[in-house]
Amino acid sequence: MEAIEELFYHIDPPRRTRTVPMQVLAVGPSRSGTRSLRASLLQLGYEHCYHGFDPEDWKNPPTAEDFDKVIGHCMAITDHPAAAFAPELIAAYPDAKVILNVRKDVRKWHKSVMETLMPVYKSWRFSFRSYFCAELYWMQKSFVRGNWNIFYRGNFEKNSYQVLEDHVRMVKSIVPPERLLEWDIYDG
Structure with a gap:
Protein backbone atom coordinates (compact mmCIF):
# COMPACT_ATOMS: atom_id res chain seq x y z
CA MET A 1 0.00 0.00 0.00
CA GLU A 2 2.85 2.41 0.76
CA ALA A 3 4.18 2.04 -2.80
CA ILE A 4 0.74 2.83 -4.23
CA GLU A 5 0.37 5.82 -1.93
CA GLU A 6 3.81 7.08 -2.94
CA LEU A 7 2.99 6.66 -6.62
CA PHE A 8 -0.45 8.30 -6.63
CA TYR A 9 -0.41 10.60 -3.59
CA HIS A 10 3.18 11.79 -3.24
CA ILE A 11 3.58 15.07 -1.41
CA ASP A 12 6.97 16.29 -0.31
CA PRO A 13 6.73 16.70 3.46
CA PRO A 14 7.87 19.99 4.90
CA ARG A 15 11.47 20.00 6.10
CA ARG A 16 11.84 23.04 8.26
CA THR A 17 14.16 23.85 11.11
CA ARG A 18 13.30 25.83 14.22
CA THR A 19 13.67 29.52 13.30
CA VAL A 20 11.73 31.03 16.23
CA PRO A 21 11.19 29.71 19.73
CA MET A 22 7.95 27.85 20.37
CA GLN A 23 6.16 30.07 22.86
CA THR A 34 -9.09 27.42 18.34
CA ARG A 35 -9.61 29.69 15.34
CA SER A 36 -10.36 32.70 17.56
CA LEU A 37 -7.41 31.82 19.74
CA ARG A 38 -5.18 31.57 16.67
CA ALA A 39 -6.35 34.99 15.47
CA SER A 40 -5.66 36.46 18.91
CA LEU A 41 -2.19 34.92 19.08
CA LEU A 42 -1.34 36.30 15.64
CA GLN A 43 -2.64 39.73 16.66
CA LEU A 44 -0.45 39.58 19.76
CA GLY A 45 2.59 38.99 17.55
CA TYR A 46 3.01 35.22 17.70
CA GLU A 47 3.98 34.73 14.08
CA HIS A 48 2.98 31.58 12.24
CA CYS A 49 0.51 29.93 14.57
CA TYR A 50 0.01 26.39 13.27
CA HIS A 51 -3.67 25.48 13.10
CA GLY A 52 -4.27 22.34 11.14
CA PHE A 53 -2.95 18.87 10.56
CA ASP A 54 -0.32 17.20 8.49
CA PRO A 55 0.38 13.82 6.90
CA GLU A 56 3.36 13.06 9.14
CA ASP A 57 2.93 9.74 10.95
CA TRP A 58 5.40 9.13 13.72
CA LYS A 59 6.13 5.57 14.80
CA ASN A 60 7.75 6.73 18.07
CA PRO A 61 6.83 9.67 20.29
CA PRO A 62 7.85 12.76 18.32
CA THR A 63 10.66 14.98 19.56
CA ALA A 64 11.17 18.70 19.14
CA GLU A 65 13.29 17.90 16.08
CA ASP A 66 10.39 15.94 14.56
CA PHE A 67 7.89 18.71 15.27
CA ASP A 68 10.29 21.35 13.96
CA LYS A 69 10.30 19.70 10.51
CA VAL A 70 6.65 20.71 10.24
CA ILE A 71 6.21 23.66 12.60
CA GLY A 72 9.74 25.03 12.90
CA HIS A 73 8.62 28.41 11.61
CA CYS A 74 5.78 28.67 14.16
CA MET A 75 5.74 30.37 17.52
CA ALA A 76 2.41 28.80 18.50
CA ILE A 77 0.14 25.87 17.71
CA THR A 78 -3.60 25.29 18.22
CA ASP A 79 -6.42 22.90 17.30
CA HIS A 80 -6.48 19.15 17.01
CA PRO A 81 -2.76 18.54 16.35
CA ALA A 82 -1.92 20.38 19.57
CA ALA A 83 -4.51 18.41 21.52
CA ALA A 84 -3.58 15.07 19.97
CA PHE A 85 0.13 15.56 20.61
CA ALA A 86 -0.20 17.57 23.84
CA PRO A 87 2.07 15.45 26.06
CA GLU A 88 4.75 15.23 23.36
CA LEU A 89 4.57 18.97 22.58
CA ILE A 90 4.70 19.88 26.26
CA ALA A 91 7.77 17.68 26.72
CA ALA A 92 9.41 18.90 23.49
CA TYR A 93 8.98 22.60 24.31
CA PRO A 94 9.43 22.92 28.08
CA ASP A 95 9.68 26.72 27.96
CA ALA A 96 6.44 27.26 26.04
CA LYS A 97 3.36 28.51 27.85
CA VAL A 98 0.39 26.14 27.66
CA ILE A 99 -3.19 27.22 27.08
CA LEU A 100 -5.82 24.62 27.91
CA ASN A 101 -8.68 25.88 25.81
CA VAL A 102 -11.89 24.00 26.45
CA ARG A 103 -15.51 25.02 26.39
CA LYS A 104 -17.01 24.94 29.86
CA ASP A 105 -20.33 23.92 28.35
CA VAL A 106 -19.23 20.55 27.06
CA ARG A 107 -22.63 19.87 25.47
CA LYS A 108 -22.26 22.97 23.26
CA TRP A 109 -18.77 21.85 22.26
CA HIS A 110 -20.05 18.36 21.41
CA LYS A 111 -22.96 19.82 19.41
CA SER A 112 -20.60 22.14 17.53
CA VAL A 113 -18.34 19.23 16.54
CA MET A 114 -21.34 17.12 15.53
CA GLU A 115 -22.70 19.93 13.31
CA THR A 116 -19.44 21.06 11.68
CA LEU A 117 -16.74 18.40 11.68
CA MET A 118 -18.70 15.14 11.81
CA PRO A 119 -20.54 15.76 8.52
CA VAL A 120 -17.13 15.95 6.81
CA TYR A 121 -15.87 12.98 8.79
CA LYS A 122 -18.86 10.88 7.69
CA SER A 123 -19.13 12.23 4.14
CA TRP A 124 -18.78 9.59 1.43
CA ARG A 125 -18.31 12.46 -1.07
CA PHE A 126 -15.29 13.75 0.80
CA SER A 127 -13.93 10.24 1.09
CA PHE A 128 -14.48 9.61 -2.64
CA ARG A 129 -12.90 12.94 -3.67
CA SER A 130 -9.85 12.17 -1.57
CA TYR A 131 -8.83 9.50 -4.07
CA PHE A 132 -8.38 12.19 -6.74
CA CYS A 133 -6.38 14.77 -4.79
CA ALA A 134 -3.18 14.06 -2.86
CA GLU A 135 -3.81 16.73 -0.22
CA LEU A 136 -7.34 15.46 0.45
CA TYR A 137 -6.10 11.86 0.46
CA TRP A 138 -3.56 12.57 3.21
CA MET A 139 -6.07 14.68 5.13
CA GLN A 140 -8.52 11.78 5.00
CA LYS A 141 -5.91 9.17 5.93
CA SER A 142 -3.94 10.99 8.60
CA PHE A 143 -6.62 13.10 10.22
CA VAL A 144 -10.08 11.73 9.53
CA ARG A 145 -9.34 8.00 9.55
CA GLY A 146 -6.15 8.24 11.57
CA ASN A 147 -5.44 10.69 14.34
CA TRP A 148 -9.08 11.72 15.00
CA ASN A 149 -10.05 8.07 15.51
CA ILE A 150 -7.09 7.42 17.77
CA PHE A 151 -7.70 10.53 19.89
CA TYR A 152 -11.40 9.78 20.34
CA ARG A 153 -10.82 6.04 20.83
CA GLY A 154 -12.59 5.05 17.63
CA ASN A 155 -15.91 6.79 18.24
CA PHE A 156 -16.33 10.54 18.81
CA GLU A 157 -20.04 10.34 19.56
CA LYS A 158 -19.59 7.67 22.22
CA ASN A 159 -16.23 8.64 23.76
CA SER A 160 -15.80 12.40 23.37
CA TYR A 161 -16.99 13.44 26.83
CA GLN A 162 -14.68 10.97 28.57
CA VAL A 163 -11.76 11.75 26.23
CA LEU A 164 -12.14 15.46 26.92
CA GLU A 165 -12.29 14.89 30.68
CA ASP A 166 -9.21 12.64 30.53
CA HIS A 167 -7.38 15.15 28.32
CA VAL A 168 -8.00 18.04 30.71
CA ARG A 169 -6.89 15.95 33.69
CA MET A 170 -3.74 14.80 31.85
CA VAL A 171 -2.72 18.33 30.79
CA LYS A 172 -3.25 19.69 34.31
CA SER A 173 -1.18 16.83 35.73
CA ILE A 174 1.89 17.46 33.54
CA VAL A 175 1.97 21.26 33.24
CA PRO A 176 3.13 23.35 36.21
CA PRO A 177 0.47 25.93 37.21
CA GLU A 178 2.78 28.88 36.41
CA ARG A 179 3.00 27.64 32.82
CA LEU A 180 -0.74 26.89 32.35
CA LEU A 181 -3.67 29.14 31.42
CA GLU A 182 -7.15 27.59 31.36
CA TRP A 183 -9.30 29.47 28.84
CA ASP A 184 -12.84 29.31 27.49
CA ILE A 185 -13.87 31.27 24.41
CA TYR A 186 -16.56 32.99 26.49
CA ASP A 187 -13.83 34.35 28.77
CA GLY A 188 -13.04 36.82 25.98
Whole structure:
Protein backbone atom coordinates (compact mmCIF):
# COMPACT_ATOMS: atom_id res chain seq x y z
CA MET A 1 0.00 0.00 0.00
CA GLU A 2 2.85 2.41 0.76
CA ALA A 3 4.18 2.04 -2.80
CA ILE A 4 0.74 2.83 -4.23
CA GLU A 5 0.37 5.82 -1.93
CA GLU A 6 3.81 7.08 -2.94
CA LEU A 7 2.99 6.66 -6.62
CA PHE A 8 -0.45 8.30 -6.63
CA TYR A 9 -0.41 10.60 -3.59
CA HIS A 10 3.18 11.79 -3.24
CA ILE A 11 3.58 15.07 -1.41
CA ASP A 12 6.97 16.29 -0.31
CA PRO A 13 6.73 16.70 3.46
CA PRO A 14 7.87 19.99 4.90
CA ARG A 15 11.47 20.00 6.10
CA ARG A 16 11.84 23.04 8.26
CA THR A 17 14.16 23.85 11.11
CA ARG A 18 13.30 25.83 14.22
CA THR A 19 13.67 29.52 13.30
CA VAL A 20 11.73 31.03 16.23
CA PRO A 21 11.19 29.71 19.73
CA MET A 22 7.95 27.85 20.37
CA GLN A 23 6.16 30.07 22.86
CA VAL A 24 2.52 28.91 23.07
CA LEU A 25 0.92 25.48 22.99
CA ALA A 26 -2.89 25.75 22.93
CA VAL A 27 -3.79 22.12 23.59
CA GLY A 28 -7.60 22.19 23.60
CA PRO A 29 -9.56 20.16 21.04
CA SER A 30 -11.11 21.39 17.80
CA ARG A 31 -14.18 23.58 18.19
CA SER A 32 -13.02 25.02 21.52
CA GLY A 33 -12.24 28.47 20.17
CA THR A 34 -9.09 27.42 18.34
CA ARG A 35 -9.61 29.69 15.34
CA SER A 36 -10.36 32.70 17.56
CA LEU A 37 -7.41 31.82 19.74
CA ARG A 38 -5.18 31.57 16.67
CA ALA A 39 -6.35 34.99 15.47
CA SER A 40 -5.66 36.46 18.91
CA LEU A 41 -2.19 34.92 19.08
CA LEU A 42 -1.34 36.30 15.64
CA GLN A 43 -2.64 39.73 16.66
CA LEU A 44 -0.45 39.58 19.76
CA GLY A 45 2.59 38.99 17.55
CA TYR A 46 3.01 35.22 17.70
CA GLU A 47 3.98 34.73 14.08
CA HIS A 48 2.98 31.58 12.24
CA CYS A 49 0.51 29.93 14.57
CA TYR A 50 0.01 26.39 13.27
CA HIS A 51 -3.67 25.48 13.10
CA GLY A 52 -4.27 22.34 11.14
CA PHE A 53 -2.95 18.87 10.56
CA ASP A 54 -0.32 17.20 8.49
CA PRO A 55 0.38 13.82 6.90
CA GLU A 56 3.36 13.06 9.14
CA ASP A 57 2.93 9.74 10.95
CA TRP A 58 5.40 9.13 13.72
CA LYS A 59 6.13 5.57 14.80
CA ASN A 60 7.75 6.73 18.07
CA PRO A 61 6.83 9.67 20.29
CA PRO A 62 7.85 12.76 18.32
CA THR A 63 10.66 14.98 19.56
CA ALA A 64 11.17 18.70 19.14
CA GLU A 65 13.29 17.90 16.08
CA ASP A 66 10.39 15.94 14.56
CA PHE A 67 7.89 18.71 15.27
CA ASP A 68 10.29 21.35 13.96
CA LYS A 69 10.30 19.70 10.51
CA VAL A 70 6.65 20.71 10.24
CA ILE A 71 6.21 23.66 12.60
CA GLY A 72 9.74 25.03 12.90
CA HIS A 73 8.62 28.41 11.61
CA CYS A 74 5.78 28.67 14.16
CA MET A 75 5.74 30.37 17.52
CA ALA A 76 2.41 28.80 18.50
CA ILE A 77 0.14 25.87 17.71
CA THR A 78 -3.60 25.29 18.22
CA ASP A 79 -6.42 22.90 17.30
CA HIS A 80 -6.48 19.15 17.01
CA PRO A 81 -2.76 18.54 16.35
CA ALA A 82 -1.92 20.38 19.57
CA ALA A 83 -4.51 18.41 21.52
CA ALA A 84 -3.58 15.07 19.97
CA PHE A 85 0.13 15.56 20.61
CA ALA A 86 -0.20 17.57 23.84
CA PRO A 87 2.07 15.45 26.06
CA GLU A 88 4.75 15.23 23.36
CA LEU A 89 4.57 18.97 22.58
CA ILE A 90 4.70 19.88 26.26
CA ALA A 91 7.77 17.68 26.72
CA ALA A 92 9.41 18.90 23.49
CA TYR A 93 8.98 22.60 24.31
CA PRO A 94 9.43 22.92 28.08
CA ASP A 95 9.68 26.72 27.96
CA ALA A 96 6.44 27.26 26.04
CA LYS A 97 3.36 28.51 27.85
CA VAL A 98 0.39 26.14 27.66
CA ILE A 99 -3.19 27.22 27.08
CA LEU A 100 -5.82 24.62 27.91
CA ASN A 101 -8.68 25.88 25.81
CA VAL A 102 -11.89 24.00 26.45
CA ARG A 103 -15.51 25.02 26.39
CA LYS A 104 -17.01 24.94 29.86
CA ASP A 105 -20.33 23.92 28.35
CA VAL A 106 -19.23 20.55 27.06
CA ARG A 107 -22.63 19.87 25.47
CA LYS A 108 -22.26 22.97 23.26
CA TRP A 109 -18.77 21.85 22.26
CA HIS A 110 -20.05 18.36 21.41
CA LYS A 111 -22.96 19.82 19.41
CA SER A 112 -20.60 22.14 17.53
CA VAL A 113 -18.34 19.23 16.54
CA MET A 114 -21.34 17.12 15.53
CA GLU A 115 -22.70 19.93 13.31
CA THR A 116 -19.44 21.06 11.68
CA LEU A 117 -16.74 18.40 11.68
CA MET A 118 -18.70 15.14 11.81
CA PRO A 119 -20.54 15.76 8.52
CA VAL A 120 -17.13 15.95 6.81
CA TYR A 121 -15.87 12.98 8.79
CA LYS A 122 -18.86 10.88 7.69
CA SER A 123 -19.13 12.23 4.14
CA TRP A 124 -18.78 9.59 1.43
CA ARG A 125 -18.31 12.46 -1.07
CA PHE A 126 -15.29 13.75 0.80
CA SER A 127 -13.93 10.24 1.09
CA PHE A 128 -14.48 9.61 -2.64
CA ARG A 129 -12.90 12.94 -3.67
CA SER A 130 -9.85 12.17 -1.57
CA TYR A 131 -8.83 9.50 -4.07
CA PHE A 132 -8.38 12.19 -6.74
CA CYS A 133 -6.38 14.77 -4.79
CA ALA A 134 -3.18 14.06 -2.86
CA GLU A 135 -3.81 16.73 -0.22
CA LEU A 136 -7.34 15.46 0.45
CA TYR A 137 -6.10 11.86 0.46
CA TRP A 138 -3.56 12.57 3.21
CA MET A 139 -6.07 14.68 5.13
CA GLN A 140 -8.52 11.78 5.00
CA LYS A 141 -5.91 9.17 5.93
CA SER A 142 -3.94 10.99 8.60
CA PHE A 143 -6.62 13.10 10.22
CA VAL A 144 -10.08 11.73 9.53
CA ARG A 145 -9.34 8.00 9.55
CA GLY A 146 -6.15 8.24 11.57
CA ASN A 147 -5.44 10.69 14.34
CA TRP A 148 -9.08 11.72 15.00
CA ASN A 149 -10.05 8.07 15.51
CA ILE A 150 -7.09 7.42 17.77
CA PHE A 151 -7.70 10.53 19.89
CA TYR A 152 -11.40 9.78 20.34
CA ARG A 153 -10.82 6.04 20.83
CA GLY A 154 -12.59 5.05 17.63
CA ASN A 155 -15.91 6.79 18.24
CA PHE A 156 -16.33 10.54 18.81
CA GLU A 157 -20.04 10.34 19.56
CA LYS A 158 -19.59 7.67 22.22
CA ASN A 159 -16.23 8.64 23.76
CA SER A 160 -15.80 12.40 23.37
CA TYR A 161 -16.99 13.44 26.83
CA GLN A 162 -14.68 10.97 28.57
CA VAL A 163 -11.76 11.75 26.23
CA LEU A 164 -12.14 15.46 26.92
CA GLU A 165 -12.29 14.89 30.68
CA ASP A 166 -9.21 12.64 30.53
CA HIS A 167 -7.38 15.15 28.32
CA VAL A 168 -8.00 18.04 30.71
CA ARG A 169 -6.89 15.95 33.69
CA MET A 170 -3.74 14.80 31.85
CA VAL A 171 -2.72 18.33 30.79
CA LYS A 172 -3.25 19.69 34.31
CA SER A 173 -1.18 16.83 35.73
CA ILE A 174 1.89 17.46 33.54
CA VAL A 175 1.97 21.26 33.24
CA PRO A 176 3.13 23.35 36.21
CA PRO A 177 0.47 25.93 37.21
CA GLU A 178 2.78 28.88 36.41
CA ARG A 179 3.00 27.64 32.82
CA LEU A 180 -0.74 26.89 32.35
CA LEU A 181 -3.67 29.14 31.42
CA GLU A 182 -7.15 27.59 31.36
CA TRP A 183 -9.30 29.47 28.84
CA ASP A 184 -12.84 29.31 27.49
CA ILE A 185 -13.87 31.27 24.41
CA TYR A 186 -16.56 32.99 26.49
CA ASP A 187 -13.83 34.35 28.77
CA GLY A 188 -13.04 36.82 25.98
